[in-house]
Amino acid sequence: xxxxxxxxxxxxxxxxxxxxxxxxxxxxxxxxxxxxxxxxxxxxxxxxxxxxxxxxxxxxxxxxxxxxxxxxxxxxxxxxxxxxxxxxxxxxxxxxxxxxxxxxxxxxxxxxxxxxxxxxxxxxxxxxxxxxxxxx
Numbered sequence: 001x002x003x004x005x006x007x008x009x010x011x012x013x014x015x016x017x018x019x020x021x022x023x024x025x026x027x028x029x030x031x032x033x034x035x036x037x038x039x040x041x042x043x044x045x046x047x048x049x050x051x052x053x054x055x056x057x058x059x060x061x062x063x064x065x066x067x068x069x070x071x072x073x074x075x076x077x078x079x080x081x082x083x084x085x086x087x088x089x090x091x092x093x094x095x096x097x098x099x100x101x102x103x104x105x106x107x108x109x110x111x112x113x114x115x116x117x118x119x120x121x122x123x124x125x126x127x128x129x130x131x132x133x134x135x136x
Contacts, residue, residue: 001018001083001084002015002016002018002086002121003015003016003054003061003083004016004081004082004083005062005076005080007076007080008077008080015121016058016061017123018057018061018083020039030056030060031053031056031060034052034056034059034071035052046083054083055074055075055076058074058076058081059071062074085116086121086122086123087117087120087121087124088122088123089120090113093113094113094114097109097110097113098110
């Protein structure tokens, strides 16, 4: 999964590879402090669109590049920040939908996933086997 940050006025978006399982403990603890959520709830909230959690995640990634960055300096318009699944993650979701749903719901969901798979980032050369970015 990628956190895509494209502030107004910038030519290219910045893509941050987001895998909750690969964050260091200090980063996870900082995210918990900033959001008041335990890490499992944080990861779910990021996926569901919680603004504070997404801000904290962006702060974490930006702070890696700019260590003196202050929390109050991280502000973004809603359309400047989004999450995107990788092609491999979407393919795993598609497999799960194929196995666990039926009828019209299945057909509609598969069609949506197929559209997303066409344009998703292919990370096969980066990491090998993809896993769903959900909290354990």
